[in-house]
Amino acid sequence: MGNVISAFWKGIQYKGGPGHYAFILHRLTGIGVALFLTLHILDNFVIMFGKEAFQEVLHLYANPVMRLLEVFLIFSVIYHAFNGLRVIIVDFWAPSSHVQRTLWILVWIVVIPLTLIAAWFTLAPIFGLR
């Protein structure tokens, strides 16, 4: 366990700077989405037990706390997708490694509005809006 913590701590302390923070966030969002994905397939499996059982599961997702987690999920998927695209561009098109900081800013220019729009649609019903 000590080894794991020290390996993890070294990972966090490494150099810093946009590329490193992009990497840490890519990892965290990736792990989060993978965990939700597993849960999501299990919840879909419940449809095999009939309509009532499935409706009950769907009902769980309507809960305000779940709604908030959904916003995190949406942010994670969108960030992971567009930062992943940045990684691919830098991997396959060498000259772009010189502008990877600019690309990182571009990622946020895409991610923030998309997350806000999705957050509005997800959270508004809790407050009786929309």
Added chain:
Amino acid sequence: MKNRLELSKYKFQGGFETWAWFFMRISGVVLLLIAVVHLLIMHVFIRVENIQYETVADRWTGAWGPFWKTYDIALLIFALTHGFNGLRWVVDDYIHRAGWNAFLKALLLVIYLTVIAMGAYTIFSFTA
């Protein structure tokens, strides 16, 4: 130009890890399209509060059923394979003790196969 010359030193040699690396790029682009569209449909167009049993049943058994079943199978396979290969890399990065490393990766493989089987079973055998 200098960059291109430096990179040309590295030849594509194949092997499982190289293909895994390559798969992450390809599936990443595919998922950028199909996972984000899935999210958009469910959260913005249909909206989560409107999703009922019928929403899912109609999608899979309606006129466009074969299309959505194919879409969902693609999403299942690409997303799970991408996600669990990512988790495998995380284990390799932080868990250095050989026994724990092998145990956790075997556990990931078992969960991956089980969940993919459950998902495929749901999509293929669902009848309204």
